[in-house]
Amino acid sequence: MEKLYDANLQQAVSQEMTRLDFRLGILGCGRWGLNHVRTAHGLFGDKLALVSDMNGGTAAKVAQISSSIKFTSDPDQLIDSRDINAAIVATPAETHYELARKLLESGKHVLVEKPITLEVSQARELVALAEEKKLKLMVGHVLLYHPAVLKLKELLAAGKIGKLQYIYSNRLNFGTVRTEENILWSFAPHDISIIQYLTGTKPVYVSARGASFLQSNIEDSTITHLSFPGNIHAHIFVSWLHPFKEQRLVVIGDKGMLVFEDSAPKDKLRFYPKGFSKNGRALEKFDGDFEVVPHDNKQPLAEEHLHFFKCVTENVEPLTDGRHAVEVLEVLKLAEESLKAERGKRE
Numbered sequence: 001m002e003k004l005y006d007a008n009l010q011q012a013v014s015q016e017m018t019r020l021d022f023r024l025g026i027l028g029c030g031r032w033g034l035n036h037v038r039t040a041h042g043l044f045g046d047k048l049a050l051v052s053d054m055n056g057g058t059a060a061k062v063a064q065i066s067s068s069i070k071f072t073s074d075p076d077q078l079i080d081s082r083d084i085n086a087a088i089v090a091t092p093a094e095t096h097y098e099l100a101r102k103l104l105e106s107g108k109h110v111l112v113e114k115p116i117t118l119e120v121s122q123a124r125e126l127v128a129l130a131e132e133k134k135l136k137l138m139v140g141h142v143l144l145y146h147p148a149v150l151k152l153k154e155l156l157a158a159g160k161i162g163k164l165q166y167i168y169s170n171r172l173n174f175g176t177v178r179t180e181e182n183i184l185w186s187f188a189p190h191d192i193s194i195i196q197y198l199t200g201t202k203p204v205y206v207s208a209r210g211a212s213f214l215q216s217n218i219e220d221s222t223i224t225h226l227s228f229p230g231n232i233h234a235h236i237f238v239s240w241l242h243p244f245k246e247q248r249l250v251v252i253g254d255k256g257m258l259v260f261e262d263s264a265p266k267d268k269l270r271f272y273p274k275g276f277s278k279n280g281r282a283l284e285k286f287d288g289d290f291e292v293v294p295h296d297n298k299q300p301l302a303e304e305h306l307h308f309f310k311c312v313t314e315n316v317e318p319l320t321d322g323r324h325a326v327e328v329l330e331v332l333k334l335a336e337e338s339l340k341a342e343r344g345k346r347e
């Protein structure tokens, strides 16, 4: 088995695996799906029982990870397979609803990639179906399994930065340009998911603006503004037309600020004791040096897989369950409507 973790954890997982019923399948072996295959094979070994991609050409890439992984180019074979009881869906967004529905109908727990579906009604249907079948429905909002994000949430809850005021997230790259979806749908689910998690509430106002340069009506860059109850505000800037990768989350409170820069080579999470205090009518600045905040060094995708494993085998509700994903999708839809209205004005 490929080494992903420290030996003790890997051994503990292997021992659990032999005891518990978890037989995994993966649908979709494209750019991201292969990461799922690599991670699942490393963690679960031959409990990754079957993978499938309708493009038979991906079989060779799967074989490069391990020649022992069984592959089929017929997705229905995986959906109907009795050799698995849980599946990961890593196919394009427009296929999520149908594939997740079929998998749930055939009695499998599902971890579907983000965005859960393209329509809120479809996502709600999946949530209801999973509940009816007593199956787990988890969504791949992988950043909620990032130890720095979990640490950030813990610090917020402990009052480290006082009252939460403003959050912004930059997710920028000279990246993969998609033809079937714009940058909002491609990148922003991550940021919405994190912001929802940190605020613990839904926005009362969402507006978005964007610009298309490479393809007509497919935005390359968007900025989405969100307002939450309690005078909390946020914006999300996403772009695949940017000279370098920047993944920066800034969280501002009235007693300090936290910065999580996933694209930084080290010291990804920092606390800045900066802000303003009121002295009568005067505002007094406090401006201390930043401190690096230590956090666990674990791979988010592997953490996501281990969480899915725990949810299935111990009947635990996923952190990123269908309901969380529906809320993320609702915000995406509001942002998309706002973008479309603005697009109409540009044309």
Ligand SMILES: NC(=O)c1ccc[n+]([C@@H]2O[C@H](COP(=O)([O-])OP(=O)(O)OC[C@H]3O[C@@H](n4cnc5c(N)ncnc54)[C@H](O)[C@@H]3O)[C@@H](O)[C@H]2O)c1
Residues within 6 Å of the ligand: 027, 028, 029, 030, 031, 032, 033, 034, 052, 053, 054, 055, 058, 075, 090, 091, 092, 093, 095, 099, 113, 114, 115, 140, 141, 142, 186
């Ligand atoms: N969580 C993350 O950080 C993250 C990162 C990247 C992508 N994603 C998500 O993962 C999903 C896949 O993205 P990608 O970049 O790998 O896309 P991709 O286009 O590279 O790969 C998709 C693969 O799915 C296969 N496929 C399409 N329809 C299928 C079907 N009905 N049955 C079986 N296989 C099918 C295609 O042949 C292709 O190999 C998307 O939903 C994307 O949003 C998530």
